[in-house]
Amino acid sequence: MSSSDLTTEEKIKAAAESIFLEKGYEATKTRDIAEAANINLALVNYYFRSKKGLFDIIMMDNLQRFFGIILNVLNDPNTSINAKIEAFVDHYIDLLKKDPNIPLFIFSEVRNNPAEFMAKMGMKEKIQQTYFIRQFQEEVIGKNTLEINPLHIFMNLSSMIVFPFIASPIMTEVFSINTVSFNQLMEERKKLIPQWIKIILTNSTQKNTETL
Amino acid sequence: MSSSDLTTEEKIKAAAESIFLEKGYEATKTRDIAEAANINLALVNYYFRSKKGLFDIIMMDNLQRFFGIILNVLNDPNTSINAKIEAFVDHYIDLLKKDPNIPLFIFSEVRNNPAEFMAKMGMKEKIQQTYFIRQFQEEVIGKNTLEINPLHIFMNLSSMIVFPFIASPIMTEVFSINTVSFNQLMEERKKLIPQWIKIILTNSTQKNTETL
DNA sequence: ATTAATTTTAAACAGTTGTTTAAATCATTT
DNA sequence: AAATGATTTAAACAACTGTTTAAAATTAAT
Numbered sequence: 001m002s003s004s005d006l007t008t009e010e011k012i013k014a015a016a017e018s019i020f021l022e023k024g025y026e027a028t029k030t031r032d033i034a035e036a037a038n039i040n041l042a043l044v045n046y047y048f049r050s051k052k053g054l055f056d057i058i059m060m061d062n063l064q065r066f067f068g069i070i071l072n073v074l075n076d077p078n079t080s081i082n083a084k085i086e087a088f089v090d091h092y093i094d095l096l097k098k099d100p101n102i103p104l105f106i107f108s109e110v111r112n113n114p115a116e117f118m119a120k121m122g123m124k125e126k127i128q129q130t131y132f133i134r135q136f137q138e139e140v141i142g143k144n145t146l147e148i149n150p151l152h153i154f155m156n157l158s159s160m161i162v163f164p165f166i167a168s169p170i171m172t173e174v175f176s177i178n179t180v181s182f183n184q185l186m187e188e189r190k191k192l193i194p195q196w197i198k199i200i201l202t203n204s205t206q207k208n209t210e211t212l
Numbered sequence: 213m214s215s216s217d218l219t220t221e222e223k224i225k226a227a228a229e230s231i232f233l234e235k236g237y238e239a240t241k242t243r244d245i246a247e248a249a250n251i252n253l254a255l256v257n258y259y260f261r262s263k264k265g266l267f268d269i270i271m272m273d274n275l276q277r278f279f280g281i282i283l284n285v286l287n288d289p290n291t292s293i294n295a296k297i298e299a300f301v302d303h304y305i306d307l308l309k310k311d312p313n314i315p316l317f318i319f320s321e322v323r324n325n326p327a328e329f330m331a332k333m334g335m336k337e338k339i340q341q342t343y344f345i346r347q348f349q350e351e352v353i354g355k356n357t358l359e360i361n362p363l364h365i366f367m368n369l370s371s372m373i374v375f376p377f378i379a380s381p382i383m384t385e386v387f388s389i390n391t392v393s394f395n396q397l398m399e400e401r402k403k404l405i406p407q408w409i410k411i412i413l414t415n416s417t418q419k420n421t422e423t424l
Numbered sequence: 425a426t427t428a429a430t431t432t433t434a435a436a437c438a439g440t441t442g443t444t445t446a447a448a449t450c451a452t453t454t
Numbered sequence: 455a456a457a458t459g460a461t462t463t464a465a466a467c468a469a470c471t472g473t474t475t476a477a478a479a480t481t482a483a484t
Binding site: 425426427428429430431432433434435436437438439440441442443444445446447448449450451452453454 | 455456457458459460461462463464465466467468469470471472473474475476477478479480481482483484
């Protein structure tokens with residue numbers, strides 16, 4: 001057995017994570033977790049006090065994985081903006097190819113109280129104090145005039161990376177492609193998205209000297 | 213009362229739609245629907261046979277609204293590709309500003325059996341026989357060489373429109389903006405996204421004569 | 425080897441959920 | 455006004471859900 005080298009606590013957490021990410025909190029039943037983990041129902045509460053307690057741990061893990069990438073990449077003081085964008089795209093597509101359910105899971109479950117979850121992670125402060133923000137100010141906005149709200153750029157970047165994974169069940173169905181070729185498309189996007197962002201940026205900036 | 217001019221059947225459907233779209237199928241309880249509609253619990257089953265029956269009606273309505281836009285816009289034989297893209301962006305952002313919950317609702321609930329829902333709508337055939345496909349073949353691919361899979365363009369278009377609405381609860385929290393200024397950003401995107409798509413397209417095409 | 429602590433189990437509990445029932449109310453028809 | 459049909463209601467049902475219990479089995483400590 002491949003699961004026999006895991007402790008029961010780990011088996012429960014692994015099973016729960018798989019089901020929570022696939023079906024969401026409400027649709028996941030404690031008995032489903034117990035069955036998938038191949039353990040007695042009562043052990044879920046024995047090790048994790050409650051379904052909600054187990055869920056919170058898994059949610060925090062995934063929030064960390066999902067938003068940790070942003071912070072790690074954007075806080076590196078030794079890389080250029082272009083390198084940051086490329087790393088951003090690369091890391092995210094790798095993560096989502098491995099765990100495509102993370103975005104829908106997070107956006108679904110966090111929706112109704114985003115403040116609570118983001119506060120618990122300190123996201124707000126961490127992102128706004130990121131090295132990238134200053135760097136973007138200096139290198140892009142400092143030298144030129146960005147004619148659009150910088151949030152548009154961030155929206156485009158995250159949209160073009162994340163959304164295809166959210167829509168993939170429908171897209172693969174409608175366009176008759178399988179998961180393998182979908183993943184190939186996403187692999188291509190690792191190179192394409194940074195290029196697109198770059199031309200969007202150059203198309204939205206004007207040299208300050210020209211406007212003076 | 214504003215709800216007194218609705219029949220009880222309409223009151224139930226309206227309440228159910230609101231709650232289903234906000235919380236999803238499993239998290240929505242028949243008693244919540246009854247309370248929100250201000251009617252007796254048993255009337256839900258009296259008018260709609262079952263919770264699932266009520267849900268299916270609402271899901272089909274919203275699939276129709278969400279994907280109907282695509283088909284209507286893309287099947288118009290009297291508009292150029294550029295006009296189609298502009299209409300596509302415009303209609304979608306208007307719809308999602310009004311009902312921002314539709315995408316997360318659809319992608320969450322359809323995920324586990326996309327084939328069933330898409331088949332029930334005949335999406336696959338309808339999209340693939342759309343006038344736009346031929347037009348795109350002739351006007352873009354015919355005259356030039358598109359160096360990337362056309363699906364990338366469609367992904368970019370839909371991503372840049374839809375994803376911000378999915379991520380908006382988190383984005384507004386992290387970037388400390390309110391719903392009004394978020395909607396202003398989306399309004400700006402009506403003009404920006406077609407421009408971005410255009411420069412992405414021209415950047416990914418080569419005149420056939422150049423390659424010969 | 426015996427005791428103590430930990431882990432696992434089957435069973436039960438109390439609350440919730442979707443649904444049904446049968447009576448009551450209301451509207452319409454005769 | 456009486457009768458018929460449609461609608462609404464309160465109550466109950468049975469299945470399900472998260473959780474707890476107390477005993478059994480296993481492991482660790484003495």
